[in-house]
Structure formats: C-alpha cells, structure tokens
Amino acid sequence: MIRTLVTLGAALWAAQASAVTCEKVTHEDKRYTICEVAASEDLRLFLNDESGDVLGHFSSVNETLARDGKRLAFAMNAGMYHDDRSPVGHYVEGGQEQMRVIPNAGPGNFGLLPNGVFCIREGRTDVFETLDYVDQMPQCRFATQSGPMLVIDGELHPRFLPDSTSRYIRNGVGTSEDGSLAVFAISDDYVTFHEFGSLFRDVLETPNALFFDGNISRMYERAGNRSDVGFSLGPIVGVVEDTP
Numbered sequence: 001m002i003r004t005l006v007t008l009g010a011a012l013w014a015a016q017a018s019a020v021t022c023e024k025v026t027h028e029d030k031r032y033t034i035c036e037v038a039a040s041e042d043l044r045l046f047l048n049d050e051s052g053d054v055l056g057h058f059s060s061v062n063e064t065l066a067r068d069g070k071r072l073a074f075a076m077n078a079g080m081y082h083d084d085r086s087p088v089g090h091y092v093e094g095g096q097e098q099m100r101v102i103p104n105a106g107p108g109n110f111g112l113l114p115n116g117v118f119c120i121r122e123g124r125t126d127v128f129e130t131l132d133y134v135d136q137m138p139q140c141r142f143a144t145q146s147g148p149m150l151v152i153d154g155e156l157h158p159r160f161l162p163d164s165t166s167r168y169i170r171n172g173v174g175t176s177e178d179g180s181l182a183v184f185a186i187s188d189d190y191v192t193f194h195e196f197g198s199l200f201r202d203v204l205e206t207p208n209a210l211f212f213d214g215n216i217s218r219m220y221e222r223a224g225n226r227s228d229v230g231f232s233l234g235p236i237v238g239v240v241e242d243t244p
Contacts, residue, residue, distance in 0.1 A: 022223070054085040171186040
C-alpha cells in the first residue's frame with residue numbers, strides 16, 4: 001500500500017497524527033493525495049447533527065465533535081447525494097440504516113454498474129460490490145453506497161476507457177484484502193476514471209476500490225493543514241481523535 005509508494009520514490013509528507021498517514025504521490029504524471037487509515041481507528045460517517053440538520057462541512061463536524069472533547073484528524077466527502085444532501089444510495093450511521101440499498105442500474109455515475117458499498121465494522125473496513133454486499137449483508141456500523149466501483153477483485157471497472165476525455169478532481173477509497181486498512185485518495189489534478197482506478201489497482205494495490213464523487217471532491221487533513229471548502233456536502237467520512 002502506501003509503504004510501496006515510498007519505495008517507488010514518491011514525494012512523501014508524513015502526517016504527525018497517529019490516526020492517519022498521508023502522502024503526496026504522482027502516478028502517470030497525475031498528482032494525488034493518499035491517506036491510509038487503520039481499521040482500528042475511530043472511523044465514522046457523518047450526515048446530520050442532533051437536530052437533524054445537514055452538517056455539510058468539515059467545520060460543522062468539528063463543532064459537533066468538540067462538545068465531546070474530540071475533533072477530526074481526517075475527512076472527505078463519501079458518496080453521492082440529492083439536492084437536499086440525502087444519500088442517493090445505501091447509508092448506515094451508528095448501526096441504523098437511513099437509506100436502503102439501490103441494486104439496479106440508473107443514470108449518472110452512481111448507476112454505472114457495478115457500484116459498491118464502503119462498510120465500516122468493528123476493527124475492519126471493506127469495499128463490497130453492491131450485489132455481493134446484498135448477498136453477505138455484513139453488520140456495518142457505518143456504510144455508504146456510491147459508484148461506480150473503481151477496482152473489482154483486482155480488475156478495473158469494465159466500462160473505463162483508456163482514451164476517455166472526461167476529467168475531474170475525483171476521490172474514493174480502497175481497502176486491503178484483510179480489511180485492516182482503508183486507503184483514501186483524492187486527485188490533485190483532473191483525471192479520468194481509468195487513471196484514477198489504475199492508481200488503486202497498480203500503485204495502492206487494493207483489490208477493491210470505490211469512487212466517491214468527482215468535481216465536488218474535498219478533503220480535510222489536520223496534520224497537513226488542509227481543509228478544502230465549498231458548498232454543502234452530503235455524507236462525510238472522517239477519522240475522529242481526542243482533542244489534546
């Protein structure tokens with residue numbers, strides 16, 4: 001995974017916080033920020049506050065966490081959403097399902113099957129292809145469905161074209177085969193699906209990886225002093241740590 005990137009001579013900046021390790025890497029002349037999180041960390045999904053209002057911003061998540069003496073170490077947007085910021089697909093927070101699984105094809109990137117589900121369990125994280133997720137029905141503490149899949153059992157999504165001209169800032173997540181690591185990536189250049197999927201397959205070597213979104217992609221990383229801003233987001237994934 002990220003340790004492999006160091007041996008390839010990628011530019012490295014190591015986060016000081018133990019909860020997450022981030023690096024700047026270049027693959028096929030495209031720049032990315034990669035953050036690796038152990039499944040043992042406090043990894044959560046966020047959507048609404050206690051009043052039911054959409055959090056929408058990393059700063060709002062931090063304000064909510066501060067009441068319990070905690071803060072974000074890392075975060076990024078985590079799945080597609082409707083205009084009201086509700087999830088397009090399956091969504092579970094704190095063990096409670098808020099949106100059912102959507103197994104069928106549909107318009108847009110989400111419906112470009114196969115799509116998938118990012119599942120956070122106690123001590124384990126996994127990216128499942130959606131129909132595989134339905135078959136297994138894992139007991140996720142947190143889950144978010146998005147699409148398309150970037151990598152499926154070590155292979156790129158079959159619809160990705162090497163000569164595509166559709167380029168956006170994109171973000172997503174891959175998981176190790178044993179579920180012990182989640183590897184998050186955001187492009188720092190405009191990239192195609194094929195280029196982004198190839199990063200997860202060839203460099204990060206995650207057997208399964210899921211696209212979160214494009215164009216609106218944003219990341220927060222405390223140790224690297226990064227906090228991308230913009231209009232309100234839907235689901236947000238974040239690593240929580242105690243405030244010193």
